[in-house]
Amino acid sequence: MDKILVLDFGGQYNQLIARRVREQHVYAEIRSFRAPLGEIRGEGYRGVIFTGGPNSVYDPAAPRCDREVLHLGIPVLGICYGCQLMAHLEGGEVASAGSVSEYGKTELCRAESALFEGVPEKSVCWMSHTDYVKRVPDGFRVIGTTEHCPAAAIADESRNLWGVQFHPEVMHTEFGREILRNFLFGICGCAADWTMEDFVNASVCRYKEELAGKRVLCALSGGVDSSVAAVLMHRAVGDRLTCVFVDHGLLRKDEGDLVERTFREKFNMNLIRVNAGERFLSKLAGVTEPERKRKIIGEEFIRVFEDEARKIGHVHVLVQGTIYPDVVESGVGDAAAIKSHHNVGGLPSVVDFDEIVEPLRTLFKDEVRAAGLELGIPYDLVWRQPFPGPGLAIRVLGEVTEEKLAVLRECDAIFREEIAAAGLERTTKQYFAVLTDTRTVGVMGDARTYGCTVALRAVDTDDFMTADWSRLPYEVLAKASNRITNEVRSVSRVVYDITSKPPATVEWE
Ligand code: XMP
Numbered sequence: 284m285d286k287i288l289v290l291d292f293g294g295q296y297n298q299l300i301a302r303r304v305r306e307q308h309v310y311a312e313i314r315s316f317r318a319p320l321g322e323i324r325g326e327g328y329r330g331v332i333f334t335g336g337p338n339s340v341y342d343p344a345a346p347r348c349d350r351e352v353l354h355l356g357i358p359v360l361g362i363c364y365g366c367q368l369m370a371h372l373e374g375g376e377v378a379s380a381g382s383v384s385e386y387g388k389t390e391l392c393r394a395e396s397a398l399f400e401g402v403p404e405k406s407v408c409w410m411s412h413t414d415y416v417k418r419v420p421d422g423f424r425v426i427g428t429t430e431h432c433p434a435a436a437i438a439d440e441s442r443n444l445w446g447v448q449f450h451p452e453v454m455h456t457e458f459g460r461e462i463l464r465n466f467l468f469g470i471c472g473c474a475a476d477w478t479m480e481d482f483v484n485a486s487v488c489r490y491k492e493e494l495a496g497k498r499v500l501c502a503l504s505g506g507v508d509s510s511v512a513a514v515l516m517h518r519a520v521g522d523r524l525t526c527v528f529v530d531h532g533l534l535r536k537d538e539g540d541l542v543e544r545t546f547r548e549k550f551n552m553n554l555i556r557v558n559a560g561e562r563f564l565s566k567l568a569g570v571t572e573p574e575r576k577r578k579i580i581g582e583e584f585i586r587v588f589e590d591e592a593r594k595i596g597h598v599h600v601l602v603q604g605t606i607y608p609d610v611v612e613s614g615v616g617d618a619a620a621i622k623s624h625h626n627v628g629g630l631p632s633v634v635d636f637d638e639i640v641e642p643l644r645t646l647f648k649d650e651v652r653a654a655g656l657e658l659g660i661p662y663d664l665v666w667r668q669p670f671p672g673p674g675l676a677i678r679v680l681g682e683v684t685e686e687k688l689a690v691l692r693e694c695d696a697i698f699r700e701e702i703a704a705a706g707l708e709r710t711t712k713q714y715f716a717v718l719t720d721t722r723t724v725g726v727m728g729d730a731r732t733y734g735c736t737v738a739l740r741a742v743d744t745d746d747f748m749t750a751d752w753s754r755l756p757y758e759v760l761a762k763a764s765n766r767i768t769n770e771v772r773s774v775s776r777v778v779y780d781i782t783s784k785p786p787a788t789v790e791w792e
Contacts, residue, residue, distance in 0.1 A: 284481055285473040287311045288328040290318065292346045292364050294335030298607060300362065300452045302647055303460070304332070308475040309467050310482075312645065320349040330358045330471035333365025335450065339379070339414050340364070340371040347372075358443035360398075360466045363412055366446030370437065373420035373444070380431065385410035388455055389429045396426040396438055398445050400465045402458040408435070408449035409456045415448060443470060479653040483515065486642055490519035497599035500636065502588055503528040503554070505542035507667060508604035508643060511655040515642050516602050517552050518658065525553045525598075527591045529584055532560020533674030533688070536696040545664055559587045560685075567676060567683045573792035576683070580673040592634045601634060605641040606651055668713045669747070677792040681720035691718040693771045694737045701763040702741070702755075711753045714741035716767075717780075717791045725768075725775030734775030737767060742789055750784040 287304050289311050291297045297313060304311035311332075314323075323331070331352060338345035350372045353359055361369035367377045391408040393399045408429070416434040419425060427436025427447065437446045445466065451459035467473045501513045503526040517524050526546060530539040539556070546552045566579050592598075643651055655665040671677060678695075679687045694716040702714050717738040725732040739760070744750035764777040780787075 284310055284477055284485075285329045285471075286326065287467065287471070287473065288318075288323060288326070288331045289313045290316055290331055290333050290348055290352070290365075292316050292334050292336030292338075292348075292368065294337070294362075294364060296362075296450060296452050297334040298647070300332055300334055303452045303463055304467060305477065305650070307464060307467055307473075308477045309473045310477040316346045316348045318348075320351050320355075323352060324355055328357055329473045330360065330466065332466075333359065333361040333368060335363030335365060335411075338364065340367050340377050353442075353444060356443075358466070358470045359445065360470075361444075361446035362452070363448060363450060364414075366437065366448050367412075367414055367416055369444060369446045370416040370420055370423070370434075373423070373439075375416055375420035375423065376418035377414050378417040380413055380415045384413045385429065385431050387411075389432075389449070391427055391429055391435055391449060393427040393436065394425070396436075397440070397469050398426065398436065398438065398447075398462060398465050399458075400469055401461050402465075407455065407457040408447075408451075408459075409453045410435075410449050412448060416446070445470065479650065479657045482646075482650075483518075483654055483657045486515055487519045490516065490640070490642065494520050494523075494600060494640070497523065498597075499524045499600040499602055499640075500592065500595065500598040500634070501526045501602040503542070503546065504604075504672070505534070505538065506604070506670060507648075507655060507665060508606050508651055510542075510546075510604075510660060510664060511651050511658065512602050512604040512642050513546070513552070514550055514658045514660055515654065516640075517550060522553060524602075525555065525595060527588060528554060528556045529587045529591075530556055530558050530560065531563045531580060531584065531587075531674060532558070533563065533580070533676045533683075535670070535675065535699075536692040541664070545661060549659075549661070555591055557587055557591055559583070562587065563676075564683065564685060569682060571681045573677060576676050576792070577673050580676060584672075589634065597635045599637050601636045601639050603639055603641045604643060606643045607645055607647050609644075666709070668715075671790060677790050678715060678717045680718065680791060687718055690735060690771060690773055691716060691737075694718070694767050694774060697766045697770060698739055698763045701759055701766065704762075705756065705759045707753075707755070707759065710743075711741050711755070712744050712747075712750070713789060714739070714753070716740075719791075723776045727775070732775045734773050736776045736778060737771075737774050738778050738780050738791070739763060740780040740789070740791070742784070744784075744789075747789060750789055752781050752783055755779075 289301045291313050301311040301313050371377050388407050389410045415432050419437050422439045423437045425434045426438045429435045432448050435448045451462040499520050503509050503513050513526050543556050546554045566583050652665045676683045698716050719736045721736045723736050741753035742750040743753050767777050
């Protein structure tokens with residue numbers, strides 16, 4: 284399997300670069316700029332991509348890799364800061380662009396070169412820089428320019444060193460995909476043969492060997508990430524894996540049973556389901572403040588897990604479903620380790636184990652889903668929309684009670700059914716019902732009612748950092764509203780949330 288190394292200098296698009304490479308079925312690994320030369324040489328990479336980064340190469344604290352990375356005979360593509368660093372390390376000159384810094388869409392004028400095969404002479408690229416390569420190093424030539432950047436793309440073809448000041452990985456660069464493909468296939472000679480099956484098989488082989496004879500514990504939330512991590516680990520260590528599924532009683536309708544059935548029956552896994560609903564509800568009694576609810580649930584989750592872990596005794600390995608976006612953005616230095624510790628949410632101090640294994644830490648969310656399908660996890664589980672850890676407790680406004688949860692479960696199930704019936708499950712990223720603490724007057728038959736108000740929320744988003752409310756067809760909303768008020772007796776009014784994030788958040792609490 285051919286591999287590309289994405290050497291991370293702290294740029295905001297480092298993840299995106301790896302993802303773009305993997306989209307071409309070439310495996311990409313992101314490593315810190317500190318990765319030792321010997322390790323880079325030993326891994327047999329077909330090519331290296333230097334990412335962008337926020338620093339100037341002249342900044343004493345600027346991240347730098349060993350200059351010899353450029354001399355290993357492996358093709359290198361430097362992007363933005365990566366391009367400037369390449370020029371700097373090879374004796375060129377980098378300077379501040381000052382008032383002519385470019386940001387945003389810019390016209391790129393390219394020369395003939397292997398990197399620009401199939402790219403028109405003029406096209407749009409995405410620029411974001413304050414420094415630029417003022418003088419190219421000996422042996423390099425300019426292969427692309429923009430209005431303010433005389434060396435927007437540079438190359439030393441004889442040594443296979445390539446640099447672009449712009450960002451080919453972002454969608455705004457019109458021919459970015461072609462440029463990356465040219466690097467991967469034309470220049471590095473990679474074969475497009477990486478598949479999720481390879482990832483799964485290689486991981487299973489690796490953990491079979493590394494964890495031979497060890498006892499493994501996994502906290503299963505029923506969410507996509509921990510489910511995929513558990514099934515992958517089960518394939519590697521079989522019965523030596525025990526999963527603890529803490530059902531906090533705040534899941535959606537039938538959800539706990541679905542999780543249990545899937546793992547116990549389909550995968551025949553050692554599963555301990557802890558029905559801790561009452562325990563959580565008693566802790567939540569009288570609590571109305573959202574942050575307090577979250578804290579209580581988080582803490583109680585650990586306590587329940589701790590109780591179960593104590594019964595199991597010493598385990599060698601704790602499995603975590605950490606995925607790449609959970610790893611701190613900068614990726615520079617030791618950030619990854621800090622976050623994985625943070626993610627554990629306190630478990631290590633109370634659970635008796637020797638090491639943590641995070642089998643999905645190099646994958647993006649959609650890759651995790653693909654791995655899940657590869658492992659035979661049912662489609663419905665793999666494609667479930669995100670669901671917050673505190674569950675329905677933050678969708679029942681005010682105090683959480685079993686009665687309110689029951690009402691919300693029904694409303695939410697109806698809304699989900701209608702979204703599914705309209706074929707919108709995959710296009711609408713998250714959709715749910717919220718039980719507000721407002722009662723309103725209604726009329727049913729000839730009688731006056733005074734019932735609950737339910738809000739429906741649906742959003743479109745790429746990353747959940749920002750989101751727009753979904754323009755759901757009126758018919759879907761009408762059907763959901765009609766069914767909710769008819770089928771759930773205590774609800775007399777349904778409203779639809781038309782607020783984007785920001786200023787609102789996706790969840791109501
Ligand atoms: P907000 O409400 O912050 O939500 O706009 C963004 C995304 O994060 C989910 N979310 C959570 N997930 N624990 C979680 O695991 C939480 O406490 C939590 N709060 C919000 C939310 O469902 C949405 O997908």
